[in-house]
Amino acid sequence: MMLNSDTVELDLPPSHSETESGFSDCGGGAGPDGAGPGVPGGGQARGLEPGEPCRKDLQHLSREERRRRRRATAKYRTAHATRERIRVEAFNLAFAELRKLLPTLPPDKKLSKIEILRLAICYISYLNHVLDV
DSSP states (O other): OOOOOOGGGOOOOTTTHHHHHHHHGGGOOTTTTOOBBTTTTTTOOEEEEEEEEHHHHHHOOOOHHHHHHHSHHHHHHHHHHHHHHHHHHHHHHHHHHHHHHSOOOTTTOOHHHHHHHHHHHHHHHHHHHHHHH
16 A cells, blocks of 8 residues: 555554654644643544644655654554565465476475476476477
């Protein structure tokens, strides 16, 4: 999912205070009664959570810094790990399907991924040679 500069979404971990993350002048901090400035129940009029960055605070950050902060969130890391797990499973499934098409003795011999690729190259070369003859 790609976010443009207008819809940057940051979920800073609870260990980051507003001063550490650079969002202290946003007005999202809680007042003495625990509510945000002028909004009952905390937050801001726009619906931001306390401590969530304002748009004006994100403008002074470089594109790379906004990307780095977005990637530092637990939500992003979880989503990335899920995508990576799906990618690796698809990759392994493709190798398993390729392995089924290759002749080996014994037929159920376990091959590494590089062995599967090398055997596939040799087998394709052999089939091309058979077709050319």
